[in-house]
Amino acid sequence: MLKMVPDVVEELVVAADGKSLDQDTLRMILSEPSDHALEQALLLKEKHGGRVTVVTLTAPEVDEALFKALAKGADQAIKLNVDQTVVGSLATARALASWLRADPQRQAPDTLLLTGSYAIDDLEGEMGPCLAEMLQWPFVGVVTGLALDASGQKVTAIKEFFGGLRGEYEVDLPAVIGIQAAARPPRYVPIAKIRSFMKSATLGAAGVAPPDPAFALEISRMYVPEATGRAVMVEGSPEEASRRLVEILHQRGIV
Amino acid sequence: MDPVRINLLGVPGWAVLWLLAIASFGVFGRRAWQIIGLLRQARPENRFGQLGQRVRHFIRHVLLQRRIFQERSIGLPHFLIFWGFVVYAACFNWSLIRGLFPFLPVPYPDEVGIVAFLLEAFSLLVLIALGVAAARRAFFPPPFLHLSLDANLILSLIALLMLSTLLGLGFRQAAEGPAASLPILSGALAGLIQRTPALAGAARGWFQAMWWLHMIIVLAFLVYLPYSKHCHLLASPFNVFFGSLRPAGDLGIAGAQEDQAGGASCWNEFTWKQLLSGFSCAECGRCDRICPAQTSGYALSPQQIIQKLKQHALAAGLGGQGAGGPGQPAFVGETVKEAEIWACTTCLACMERCAVLNEQVPIIVQMRRSLVGQGTLDRTVQDMLAHLTRYGNSFGKSDRLRARWTQSLGWKIKDARQEAVQYLWFLGDYASFDPRLEAITKLTAGLFQKAGVDFGILYEGERNAGNDVRRVGEEGLFDLLREKNQQTLAKARFQTIVTTDPHTYNTLKNEYRWEDPAVTVVHYTELLEQLITSGRLPLARKIPRRVTYHDPCYLGRYNQIYEPSRNLLRQLGCEVVEMPRNRLWSYCCGAGGGRIWMEDAPGIKERPAESRVREAAALEQVTTLAVACPKDIVMFRDAIKTTGQEGRLVVKDIAELVAEALA
Numbered sequence: 001m002l003k004m005v006p007d008v009v010e011e012l013v014v015a016a017d018g019k020s021l022d023q024d025t026l027r028m029i030l031s032e033p034s035d036h037a038l039e040q041a042l043l044l045k046e047k048h049g050g051r052v053t054v055v056t057l058t059a060p061e062v063d064e065a066l067f068k069a070l071a072k073g074a075d076q077a078i079k080l081n082v083d084q085t086v087v088g089s090l091a092t093a094r095a096l097a098s099w100l101r102a103d104p105q106r107q108a109p110d111t112l113l114l115t116g117s118y119a120i121d122d123l124e125g126e127m128g129p130c131l132a133e134m135l136q137w138p139f140v141g142v143v144t145g146l147a148l149d150a151s152g153q154k155v156t157a158i159k160e161f162f163g164g165l166r167g168e169y170e171v172d173l174p175a176v177i178g179i180q181a182a183a184r185p186p187r188y189v190p191i192a193k194i195r196s197f198m199k200s201a202t203l204g205a206a207g208v209a210p211p212d213p214a215f216a217l218e219i220s221r222m223y224v225p226e227a228t229g230r231a232v233m234v235e236g237s238p239e240e241a242s243r244r245l246v247e248i249l250h251q252r253g254i255v
Numbered sequence: 256m257d258p259v260r261i262n263l264l265g266v267p268g269w270a271v272l273w274l275l276a277i278a279s280f281g282v283f284g285r286r287a288w289q290i291i292g293l294l295r296q297a298r299p300e301n302r303f304g305q306l307g308q309r310v311r312h313f314i315r316h317v318l319l320q321r322r323i324f325q326e327r328s329i330g331l332p333h334f335l336i337f338w339g340f341v342v343y344a345a346c347f348n349w350s351l352i353r354g355l356f357p358f359l360p361v362p363y364p365d366e367v368g369i370v371a372f373l374l375e376a377f378s379l380l381v382l383i384a385l386g387v388a389a390a391r392r393a394f395f396p397p398p399f400l401h402l403s404l405d406a407n408l409i410l411s412l413i414a415l416l417m418l419s420t421l422l423g424l425g426f427r428q429a430a431e432g433p434a435a436s437l438p439i440l441s442g443a444l445a446g447l448i449q450r451t452p453a454l455a456g457a458a459r460g461w462f463q464a465m466w467w468l469h470m471i472i473v474l475a476f477l478v479y480l481p482y483s484k485h486c487h488l489l490a491s492p493f494n495v496f497f498g499s500l501r502p503a504g505d506l507g508i509a510g511a512q513e514d515q516a517g518g519a520s521c522w523n524e525f526t527w528k529q530l531l532s533g534f535s536c537a538e539c540g541r542c543d544r545i546c547p548a549q550t551s552g553y554a555l556s557p558q559q560i561i562q563k564l565k566q567h568a569l570a571a572g573l574g575g576q577g578a579g580g581p582g583q584p585a586f587v588g589e590t591v592k593e594a595e596i597w598a599c600t601t602c603l604a605c606m607e608r609c610a611v612l613n614e615q616v617p618i619i620v621q622m623r624r625s626l627v628g629q630g631t632l633d634r635t636v637q638d639m640l641a642h643l644t645r646y647g648n649s650f651g652k653s654d655r656l657r658a659r660w661t662q663s664l665g666w667k668i669k670d671a672r673q674e675a676v677q678y679l680w681f682l683g684d685y686a687s688f689d690p691r692l693e694a695i696t697k698l699t700a701g702l703f704q705k706a707g708v709d710f711g712i713l714y715e716g717e718r719n720a721g722n723d724v725r726r727v728g729e730e731g732l733f734d735l736l737r738e739k740n741q742q743t744l745a746k747a748r749f750q751t752i753v754t755t756d757p758h759t760y761n762t763l764k765n766e767y768r769w770e771d772p773a774v775t776v777v778h779y780t781e782l783l784e785q786l787i788t789s790g791r792l793p794l795a796r797k798i799p800r801r802v803t804y805h806d807p808c809y810l811g812r813y814n815q816i817y818e819p820s821r822n823l824l825r826q827l828g829c830e831v832v833e834m835p836r837n838r839l840w841s842y843c844c845g846a847g848g849g850r851i852w853m854e855d856a857p858g859i860k861e862r863p864a865e866s867r868v869r870e871a872a873a874l875e876q877v878t879t880l881a882v883a884c885p886k887d888i889v890m891f892r893d894a895i896k897t898t899g900q901e902g903r904l905v906v907k908d909i910a911e912l913v914a915e916a917l918a
Contacts, residue, residue: 193628
């Protein structure tokens, strides 16, 4: 599952309603963890065979991302008729779930659904676990290593914790896995190849029942971080500085 | 006295000669046919037009051996050996035909006075030249000269050819009396022979023996030649004749039948002309000696690239050992390592130096294309290419910010997309986005304005011109960038394009397809020189100081623009002091060909920019290194710090110096 996110290289402008981004200046780009999920899928395919299908919601510039995925080696690209820019993570999960349910083949016991572990507009990475819950599939997120069992029905997912701890999870398929990083950085695919796919390949489309728009967090305000200018640099020798620091803390009534 | 009128074990001499000739010409022909067969299986490239220019090329580089003379010690000796070869090859064929057809009513070449004189004169000259060549190999070999057994064997064989001729002439005169020609040494030899009773009686036999020795060595040579580095003697005249007549700054392949984006990963994906390079290479090492990557300690050796290509073509094309086949190493990536391929700065010095006019840079770019096709490239380059694809610049900044530097100018530069201008200023990424260069870019704009130049820019419509992208091997992205720029340029109204960056200059000038043939591209230093010379930009004062100027590769070697910057500096009152490596032999700063996007290889000796800065700092009382390329500012200012030359040398853009003289 690939997800498009606002490109933060471009200047983000808050729209007049104060609750959303200005669509005219917004550009969308493939979310980086999504790119890693695709790379991990391609690596598994190269090692074990199988088919890679990329599925997305409709979003600006998503076609480019899909053709690029095909040029990299994905077998099929499908765009769902849901506008990603107006739905949240939960609704996205709903749309995906109904697409997966529409065809029993998509829930076959060797189905592995990889998503990005998070996105800049879904930092908690809600989408993956929500989707897994809806499908009653297992889920592991923040995965940095993934190996397919010889049986082809199980994967071992590696997750890194703080302090150098690693967890290895054995997960039965079908499953949803949130990828933090693929085994190697996403591959480069030359433009000539992408362009030839743009000429020859077609993107699949699929219709799903539009999810209830109420299935989203309500945004009350969106704003550019305000500069407060309240930071104070404390200078001088350690003694002077600590005296000054205590003074300030006193003044503010903190100590 | 006919040398073929002898009996060898009952077989007449002419029949023996027939047998030997058929055998050696047979082997030679078979090998030549094999090599031609290889070339025919390679990719097509049109090198057949402009016959007149090709002939001139041939005269200059084959007959006159212009580039051979760039290295003094071997220049004249090689020239003499070459012309000796021409004379001897002609006489050999003459002798052979006369020997094969004894009934022909013509004399042998050495029976004709003037020819005998030529033979004798050249045998002496060539012997001296061989002495120099052998001494060079033995006592003062330049670095990277391939000191092979092959080479020594060839030198010895040539020496034997000369000696057999000389002795033959001596014995003939001893047997038949003085020749009609001017005997230089052979007369003395004949006298010596006549005074030696053991030889005097058998002079006739000895003469015949020398003739046969000579013929047999040449025939053996013929067999050996196409298997040795001396193949260059057969291949290089063709290599020169079919040399590129297009600007070196154009990496397109004329007459290519397939898309070039995939590059070449094994021998038959190169063009026939690229394969011919290997057979033309004489292993002299000129390219390695001039290569900034090699000099800095990078893995690249242009000579080895060419040699490996030849060996691979022979092994895979003739021996049936397919590269990348089962158990066989891949050519690109294994036989030629990635580190070698990426080390090239595309500075063109090797191609300017190569005496047989091989084209190393396009061969390296072909291999880069294949690596890009496999996705095997540096992480940093990959990021740059992704930025360029998405934002049209290598800085990964929004394309909308391209003209942000104009906001603090205080006046508005025309938008060439909206109003007609005389000069369209194409800035390039570095001048537009690099914060280190913003001040210089604004200064340059100020100079144009002050001179009343009618100019405009494309604002956010400009994209990276693609010079480095193409040289990194991303042909598809280059096509994309070129298309986008040409679409924007088609909408703009202008007469002349002026560029800041020499790399941009090169690609716009040589690689863009201009429908309007009147479109000209100039470099900003050319424009500034014009403005000052014509008085449109009046100088307020002279700035007398000793300055040295660094020729950017893509302005100098690639496009032969050497003088405008120098004239300009002199008009400013500067004294221009040349670095030892100047103009055509300017030393690359190390940034070209996409190298500016790559990390330095670990363990290198000295970065090219550091070597260059030290070269400038070694000039007496020179305190300013003047440059005409935004990347040079970045590279050299950095190198000044890493070499500890701060305070000793400053790097100044030409525009900065002009601005100083205006203030």
